[in-house]
Amino acid sequence: MANVAIMGFGTIGFGTAEVLTKNSDIIAKRIGEPVNLKYILDIRDFPDSPYASKLIKDFAIIENDPEIDVVVECIGGTGVSRDFTLRAIKAGKSVVTSNKALVAKCAPEIFPLAVEKNVSYLFEASVGGGIPIIHPLTQCLAANNINDIMGILNGTCNYILTQMSQKDLDFDVALKQAQKLGYAEADPTDDVEGIDTARKIAILCSICFNRHVISESIPCKGISKITKDDLAFASCENYAIRLLGRGVSGENPAIFVSPHFVPSTNPLYGVNDAFNSIFVDCDMLGTSMFYGKGAGDLPTASAVVSDVIEAIVKKALPKKAAWDTQNTYSVKGQSDFVSRYYVRCSSLPTIDGIKLLSGGNGIAFITLPMSVEEIEALSSKVNAEIYMPVMD
Amino acid sequence: MANVAIMGFGTIGFGTAEVLTKNSDIIAKRIGEPVNLKYILDIRDFPDSPYASKLIKDFAIIENDPEIDVVVECIGGTGVSRDFTLRAIKAGKSVVTSNKALVAKCAPEIFPLAVEKNVSYLFEASVGGGIPIIHPLTQCLAANNINDIMGILNGTCNYILTQMSQKDLDFDVALKQAQKLGYAEADPTDDVEGIDTARKIAILCSICFNRHVISESIPCKGISKITKDDLAFASCENYAIRLLGRGVSGENPAIFVSPHFVPSTNPLYGVNDAFNSIFVDCDMLGTSMFYGKGAGDLPTASAVVSDVIEAIVKKALPKKAAWDTQNTYSVKGQSDFVSRYYVRCSSLPTIDGIKLLSGGNGIAFITLPMSVEEIEALSSKVNAEIYMPVMD
Numbered sequence: 001m002a003n004v005a006i007m008g009f010g011t012i013g014f015g016t017a018e019v020l021t022k023n024s025d026i027i028a029k030r031i032g033e034p035v036n037l038k039y040i041l042d043i044r045d046f047p048d049s050p051y052a053s054k055l056i057k058d059f060a061i062i063e064n065d066p067e068i069d070v071v072v073e074c075i076g077g078t079g080v081s082r083d084f085t086l087r088a089i090k091a092g093k094s095v096v097t098s099n100k101a102l103v104a105k106c107a108p109e110i111f112p113l114a115v116e117k118n119v120s121y122l123f124e125a126s127v128g129g130g131i132p133i134i135h136p137l138t139q140c141l142a143a144n145n146i147n148d149i150m151g152i153l154n155g156t157c158n159y160i161l162t163q164m165s166q167k168d169l170d171f172d173v174a175l176k177q178a179q180k181l182g183y184a185e186a187d188p189t190d191d192v193e194g195i196d197t198a199r200k201i202a203i204l205c206s207i208c209f210n211r212h213v214i215s216e217s218i219p220c221k222g223i224s225k226i227t228k229d230d231l232a233f234a235s236c237e238n239y240a241i242r243l244l245g246r247g248v249s250g251e252n253p254a255i256f257v258s259p260h261f262v263p264s265t266n267p268l269y270g271v272n273d274a275f276n277s278i279f280v281d282c283d284m285l286g287t288s289m290f291y292g293k294g295a296g297d298l299p300t301a302s303a304v305v306s307d308v309i310e311a312i313v314k315k316a317l318p319k320k321a322a323w324d325t326q327n328t329y330s331v332k333g334q335s336d337f338v339s340r341y342y343v344r345c346s347s348l349p350t351i352d353g354i355k356l357l358s359g360g361n362g363i364a365f366i367t368l369p370m371s372v373e374e375i376e377a378l379s380s381k382v383n384a385e386i387y388m389p390v391m392d
Numbered sequence: 393m394a395n396v397a398i399m400g401f402g403t404i405g406f407g408t409a410e411v412l413t414k415n416s417d418i419i420a421k422r423i424g425e426p427v428n429l430k431y432i433l434d435i436r437d438f439p440d441s442p443y444a445s446k447l448i449k450d451f452a453i454i455e456n457d458p459e460i461d462v463v464v465e466c467i468g469g470t471g472v473s474r475d476f477t478l479r480a481i482k483a484g485k486s487v488v489t490s491n492k493a494l495v496a497k498c499a500p501e502i503f504p505l506a507v508e509k510n511v512s513y514l515f516e517a518s519v520g521g522g523i524p525i526i527h528p529l530t531q532c533l534a535a536n537n538i539n540d541i542m543g544i545l546n547g548t549c550n551y552i553l554t555q556m557s558q559k560d561l562d563f564d565v566a567l568k569q570a571q572k573l574g575y576a577e578a579d580p581t582d583d584v585e586g587i588d589t590a591r592k593i594a595i596l597c598s599i600c601f602n603r604h605v606i607s608e609s610i611p612c613k614g615i616s617k618i619t620k621d622d623l624a625f626a627s628c629e630n631y632a633i634r635l636l637g638r639g640v641s642g643e644n645p646a647i648f649v650s651p652h653f654v655p656s657t658n659p660l661y662g663v664n665d666a667f668n669s670i671f672v673d674c675d676m677l678g679t680s681m682f683y684g685k686g687a688g689d690l691p692t693a694s695a696v697v698s699d700v701i702e703a704i705v706k707k708a709l710p711k712k713a714a715w716d717t718q719n720t721y722s723v724k725g726q727s728d729f730v731s732r733y734y735v736r737c738s739s740l741p742t743i744d745g746i747k748l749l750s751g752g753n754g755i756a757f758i759t760l761p762m763s764v765e766e767i768e769a770l771s772s773k774v775n776a777e778i779y780m781p782v783m784d
Binding site: 019020022023026027029030032121129130132136139141142143144210267269270271283284285287288289290292293296302303306309314316317320 | 415418419421422424429493516522523524527529531532534535536537602659662663674675676677678679680681682683684685690691693694695697698700702706708709712736
């Protein structure tokens, strides 16, 4: 029998307890032995929870219990979660997490310790919720060099953009609706300004480009400035607007978060509502895409528990570090990145080679391919209200 | 240094040699040691090949070379490929294959031998070409019960259907075009009649339902009877026609191959040309989809080499059997499967609750939900020329 402890009894922690309990049969079959959920750590009381008997408040109980094989960290943030993660690993336990902030920030501290202690540190649930993407990248695409990776990584933003487009809503109205339905937080900044997406694309690009990408260095534009007109202009040309985290390979990979014009021929075009999707272009396989529920208690817990299973099955042979954390990468410019751009502005510019758009109020056009420096200069020249890359 | 032998120097065998050679740097980094392609076995001569020096004709050289860690089987079929696979495993070597016919037929013989000899038998490339699907199913979705799995698993059929729909072509014309482009064989029966799809869905369902599904027992309808009119009727109602291999869970899982009406709200709708895609609905994660190139030398070799990497990395801890081969399953009926159906016939039927369609020549309608027995009875009553499930 393998023993597991969950730290943090919020949405994901509860979902993990549910999956471990409800699907205990199939999990035991996969592993070859049953999994016992021994402790749930939380500072709060849950007297009416079916898991009340497992709740504890002192991390030292987990740390000092030699029976605990795997610790699931669902605390979030980078404070106490970091401390407990490091202590659990030092105590010889594998750690599984859904905490993208911690992975994006503290991998250089956590990965080498896990290697030293010969345990697994797994984080499939940190990006794309339940969608298998970390394992496919580290394992199934292992024979490939990645050219380009881009993902719809934030369900809140995608829900808002879908609603704005389908129901002709302003951003503020769609945001309020998302908050009402529980898709968006009371303070939606991390989601709508792309900060959450930046953490996730930092993790994906760290794997793809085998270096530790500093999440805070990623140029980041969110969706709060997008108007109904932008969506109308896009729709008239058979584009959808999607917030993408993106990494383009090169000497200095261009990594950024921005809304994009996505053509109807691209599979990301049809990804609606709160779904997530990650599109990968690599040298041998070509293009592939991974699609599914990017949030929610059970979908995310599905990924957490798949990691728990792996940590137990591969106890004798823990996974190696997912990237070279010694090699840190701060995104400076996007010097090699060239794209066409959508621009909306208030007065008609006199520029060659642009394609004027119709379908919305105001003036909007698509440029010829240009560098980031060029679009920045152009944007300031025409007093652009918004601009974003147009995918081919 | 790890040593690899390739058996069969056709499209996939050559692609595997190319990936191992071209991406040797990244592969060595992933494994922690370089991979040496030591032998290529083929009965033919390839004097002008860059790999000519590695070509051998006698399998015993591979079998008796203790340096060989992994054997890649790209021979195809179930004759000599079976013999060499069993002998390689008996000699203590892991085997990686792209051969769906062999996996679908001989898993009950091969899996237990691999377990006994403590080596890996891996077959990611056997379904969906380069798309990661076997590992996601066995590993990332391991905490889930699968409700429904369906896949566009044959690029030839999907290319033909896309061309018929986009260019208003008859089946015969589109088939000839596919043959000209090398997408279809001179004898296209295995592809267009769904036999290839049946083998692949047999493998996927064997994993999902943890029993050995007898591929030959799968009810199988292909695309050769589909006309331009069917595509016109479908398109007018916002459906695409896709050939799906499908498995629906239950006491006796319904497993079958058939063209389907796929609505534009389903992500499989947008999968065009020779691309493959697998859609999975499971109890914890909900729906997810895996999309990419389902054929071709380098995409398939990408999956082969990812398995080679895994076999080397996990030498000390080979993967367990992917399903319980003791438990064989012969698909008898589809007793629990209920669906609406599209029916095209020559004279107007007098039946309640049907929705008559327009947009094509002839008479076509969509039924209310019914069982397989009911649609068979109805089909014979109205002299149907074709019928197929309509997805919600």
